[in-house]
Amino acid sequence: xxxxxxxLEIKDLTFTYAGAETPALKNINLQIFEGxxxxxxxxxxxxxxxxxxxxxxxxxxxxxxxxxxxxxxxxLDTAEYPTRELAKIVGVVFDNPEFQLSQMSVxxxxxxxxxxxxxxxxxxxxxxHEVLDIVGLSGLGDRSPFELSGGQQQRLSIAAALxxxxxxxxxxxxxxxxxxxxxxxxxxxxxxLNRERKMTVIMAEHEVEVMAAYANRIIVMDHGEVILNGTPxxxxxQLDVLEKAGLRVPQVTEMxxxxxxxxxxxxxxxxxxxxxxxxxxxxxxxxxxxx
Amino acid sequence: MTNPxxxxxxxxxxxxxxxxxxxxxxxxxxxGEIxxxxxxxxxxxxxxxxxxxxLLKPTKGKVLxxxxxxxxxxxxxxxxxxxxxxxxPNHQLFARTVEAELxxxxxxxxxxxxxxxxxxxxxxxxxxxxxxxxxxxxxxxFPLRKLVGMASVYTMRPAVFILDEPTTGQDNVTTRIVxxxxxxxxxxxxxxxxxxxxxxxxxxxxxxxxxxxxxxxIADARPxxxxxxxxxxxxxxxxxxxxxxxxLRLKEQGKLPQVSLSVSxxxxxxxxxxxxxxxxGQA
Numbered sequence: 001x002x003x004x005x006x007x008l009e010i011k012d013l014t015f016t017y018a019g020a021e022t023p024a025l026k027n028i029n030l031q032i033f034e035g036x037x038x039x040x041x042x043x044x045x046x047x048x049x050x051x052x053x054x055x056x057x058x059x060x061x062x063x064x065x066x067x068x069x070x071x072x073x074x075x076l077d078t079a080e081y082p083t084r085e086l087a088k089i090v091g092v093v094f095d096n097p098e099f100q101l102s103q104m105s106v107x108x109x110x111x112x113x114x115x116x117x118x119x120x121x122x123x124x125x126x127x128x129h130e131v132l133d134i135v136g137l138s139g140l141g142d143r144s145p146f147e148l149s150g151g152q153q154q155r156l157s158i159a160a161a162l163x164x165x166x167x168x169x170x171x172x173x174x175x176x177x178x179x180x181x182x183x184x185x186x187x188x189x190x191x192x193l194n195r196e197r198k199m200t201v202i203m204a205e206h207e208v209e210v211m212a213a214y215a216n217r218i219i220v221m222d223h224g225e226v227i228l229n230g231t232p233x234x235x236x237x238q239l240d241v242l243e244k245a246g247l248r249v250p251q252v253t254e255m256x257x258x259x260x261x262x263x264x265x266x267x268x269x270x271x272x273x274x275x276x277x278x279x280x281x282x283x284x285x286x287x288x289x290x291x
Numbered sequence: 292m293t294n295p296x297x298x299x300x301x302x303x304x305x306x307x308x309x310x311x312x313x314x315x316x317x318x319x320x321x322x323g324e325i326x327x328x329x330x331x332x333x334x335x336x337x338x339x340x341x342x343x344x345x346l347l348k349p350t351k352g353k354v355l356x357x358x359x360x361x362x363x364x365x366x367x368x369x370x371x372x373x374x375x376x377x378x379x380p381n382h383q384l385f386a387r388t389v390e391a392e393l394x395x396x397x398x399x400x401x402x403x404x405x406x407x408x409x410x411x412x413x414x415x416x417x418x419x420x421x422x423x424x425x426x427x428x429x430x431x432x433f434p435l436r437k438l439v440g441m442a443s444v445y446t447m448r449p450a451v452f453i454l455d456e457p458t459t460g461q462d463n464v465t466t467r468i469v470x471x472x473x474x475x476x477x478x479x480x481x482x483x484x485x486x487x488x489x490x491x492x493x494x495x496x497x498x499x500x501x502x503x504x505x506x507x508x509i510a511d512a513r514p515x516x517x518x519x520x521x522x523x524x525x526x527x528x529x530x531x532x533x534x535x536x537x538x539l540r541l542k543e544q545g546k547l548p549q550v551s552l553s554v555s556x557x558x559x560x561x562x563x564x565x566x567x568x569x570x571x572g573q574a
Contacts, residue, residue, distance in 0.1 A: 043462045044434050095460075150332065176460045179332040180488050181528045206462055209533045246464040251491070251534040254554045255561065263558055265567025275536050282537070285564040286546040 006031035007167060007200055008055060012069035015050060015059060024050040026224040028069070032217075034167070035198040037191070039211035039232075042221035043246050048204040051221070052170045054078065055202065057086040074167065088117065091161025093154065095173040100157055106132070106148070107141035109156060110163045117164060131159040135189050151182020155189055162193075169193065171203040183207075187214060212236065212250045212273035220245065232273045252278035294358060295319040296451055296482050297343050297373075303351035304338050312338040314506040315352070320484070322450070325477055327493040327514070328486045330503035330527055336486050337378070339503065340453050343484070344373035356451075371400060374449030378456040378486075380440035384428040389420055389439055392428055396447040414442040417475070418468060434461045441472060451482045458489045470496065491532045494518065494552040502527060519550050 013028040025047050032038055040048045053059045057078040060067045071078040074089050094100055103109040110128045119127070132138050135155040140148070145156055154174050161169060171190065175183040191214050193199040205211050211218065211232070218235040220228035222245040228235045236242070236249040239257045248254070252272045259265035272278035297320040304313040313335045320326060328336045341347040342354045345366045354361045356369060377383045386392035393411040402410070415421055418438045423431055428439050441457065457469045466489075473496045476483050487493055493500065493514060500517045502510035504527050510517060517523060518531040519539060531539065531550075534557050538550040551557035562569045 043464055044432060173460075180530065181331055184528065246462070248463045251532060251554050252537055255534060255557050258554065258558055259562055259565055259567055263562040263565075263567035263570070265562050265565035267565055275533055275540070278537050279540055282561065282564065283541060283544065283546065286541070 004033055007034045007074060008032040008202075009072045010054070010069070011072075013054060013071060014068040015054060016066045017050075018064035018066075020065075022224075024065075024224050025054070028226055030219065030226065030229070032168075032200060032202065034200055035194070036217055037194045037201045037215045038203070038217045038219060039215035040202065040204040040219050040221065041206075041208065041211070041247055042204075046221040046245075047224040048221055049172055050224075052092070052172055052202065052204065055168070055170055056090040056092050057081065057083045084116065087113070087166075088164050089166055090168045090170055091158075091164055091166035093157045093161055093169065093171040093174050095176045100160075101145040101153060104144060105141065106137065106143050106145055106156055109145050110160050113160050113163055127163050131162045134162060134193070135159045136185070149182060150178035151185040154178055154182065154186045158186070158189055158193075166199075168200045168202065171201065171205075173204050173206065175205070175207070183210075190214070208236070208248055209250045209274075212253075220247065222246075233270055236273050237271050250274070256281075293321055295355075296322045296357060298355040298358075299339075299342070299352065300355070301352035302339070302342060302349045302354060304335075304342070304347060305350040306338075311506050313342075313349075316508045318501065318508065318511070320451075320482060322482055323477070323480050324499060325473065325483045325497045326485070327497035327500045328484060328503065329488070329490075329493065329500060329517075329529060331529075334503040334527070335506040336501075336503045337455060340375070340455065340484055340486055343369075343451065343453060344375045345369040346375065370449070371447065372449055373451040373453065374444035374447055375453045376437075376441050376444045376455060376457065378459065380428070380433075380436045383440045384436065384443070387427055388425050389415075389428060389431075390424050392439060392443050393446050396443055400447060410446040410448075414446050417445070417472070418442040434465050437461070438465060438468060441469070445472070448479075449481070451484065452476050453484045453486070455486045456488065457485065458487065458492055466492070488529070490518075490529065490535075494532045494535060514552055515550060518552070 010028050010030040013025055014023050015025040016023040042048045054071050060079055061083045073086060078086060101109055103112055107128050110131060111124050114124050132141060135158050137152060137155055145153060175186050187210060190201050194201045215232060218232050219226055220235060227245060228238055228241060236253045239249050242249055250273050252275060256267050256271040260267045272281055299316050299318040302313055302316045305311050316339060330336045342349060345361050345364055348362060356373060384392055386395055390411060393414050394407050397407040397410045415424055420442060428436055458466045473483055485497060497514055500512060500514050501508060510523055518535045534554050535550050535552060538547055538557060541547040542550055551560060559569050
């Protein structure tokens with residue numbers, strides 16, 4: 001990706017919440033490129049949410065504190081542009097769908113954001129139809145958001161964010177309050193947007209096995225700092241560093257690591273991060289038939 | 292044979308006279324069992340377990356706790372023997388400090404004051420709540436508030452411990468505390484019912500799994516059997532842990548006799564393939 005211009009650039013970012021003694025973010029430097037699917041890992045309180053609030057300019061405009069360094073989104077310095085302007089570039093989905101839903105119907109929920117952007121009423125309907133279609137909620141426009149399942153509510157939150165035509169979708173543990181079907185739905189929609197529309201996705205998430213399958217980059221935060229930044233294979237191979245930070249790695253990665261370190265086994269290749277990678281490495285060793 | 296600590300006899304629960312949440316469930320749970328209850332939201336699992344501490348009474352059928360019909364019993368009578376940790380701790384916590392929250396249950400049981408304080412302190416230590424002991428439960432983050440909910444039930448030392456989605460929203464460090472809690476409860480001989488979507492947790496800690504779908508109990512088996520049954524898992528949209536999925540694929544090709552439920556288990560199986568030590572495992 002060298003030579004290409006990042007869609008998001010964070011330089012020497014340090015942020016301390018008003019009244020706090022220690023910074024929530026310490027000297028963060030990151031470049032994120034268009035079309036990346038970035039997973040943010042870290043314990044609760046490690047700075048993931050604060051970092052996301054800096055990306056959508058809620059920090060420094062709506063939350064008090066001391067910010068040093070810069071965050072640049074599509075060439076716009078977030079310190080100089082209001083959150084409302086950034087909302088056209090950065091869409092946000094929070095962990096609790098009920099937290100961001102307020103309207104009487106699914107369609108109104110989407111219209112609310114468009115209204116704030118000053119979109120004319122007659123232009124709203126096609127947009128509403130389009131974004132509901134993208135997230136698989138076509139035909140539910142008249143429903144109350146509160147009658148939807150958890151997975152549907154989160155997909156509605158995504159649709160509402162998409163209506164603003166963002167280029168970056170920031171998601172803060174979007175599946176922590178939905179059941180397994182809902183998780184599948186939300187991850188599938190995020191993956192589809194990333195794959196088919198080159199949407200840049202930045203997702204904070206605890207489920208490392210899922211992130212290993214979807215993300216092309218993993219950023220690990222610990223006590224306000226970025227401690228690892230690389231491909232899933234590069235990052236999860238650093239099992240000792242992650243464990244020290246209180247985090248786990250995908251089960252198949254741990255399996256390969258422990259075979260080498262605890263059982264004197266010769267894995268002799270990079271550690272797998274997905275089931276498929278592990279299967280490809282192991283299945284031929286059994287001999288006999290394999291397909 | 293020991294008597295079941297909880298027994299459901301053809302239990303139905305119909306909300307508002309029309310919504311069937313639990314249909315004709317019969318189930319016996321024995322003292323000391325560690326059981327996972329799985330299924331999608333709306334499958335009836337939370338409705339079912341709320342019958343065990345009297346929060347709900349069956350529309351039809353009977354629930355017996357220690358042989359007694361819960362029908363005429365009050366929640367207060369049952370709470371000493373069946374502890375229920377809500378999925379949402381806000382439904383459970385009410386005191387002004389974590390300390391007060393942890394004293395309420397034992398004091399309510401009529402325990403002497405030194406025992407009340409002893410149980411409070413043990414819970415603070417076990418759940419890592421020392422820095423929060425004087426905090427208002429509502430002013431601490433959701434994941435830690437859930438731990439306070441677990442701690443407050445633990446202070447009552449109920450014979451049956453029901454955990455509803457204990458690891459939801461938890462990170463790896465707080466999830467480990469939940470693992471340790473379940474192991475300790477098992478060592479203390481408690482019966483544990485864990486309603487959860489966290490398959491890694493269940494694969495490692497439970498000995499029996501009850502699967503609910505559309506208000507019906509559709510399976511009751513060991514986790515190894517449940518996770519090996521693709522049709523069953525698929526019908527409830529549940530995915531086995533990654534290591535179980537890997538070993539299931541190998542089993543389906545006739546390469547392994549059974550699936551592994553944890554990384555540790557899988558090491559014994561795979562080490563010999565890579566010239567490593569099997570450490571007396573099953574390889």
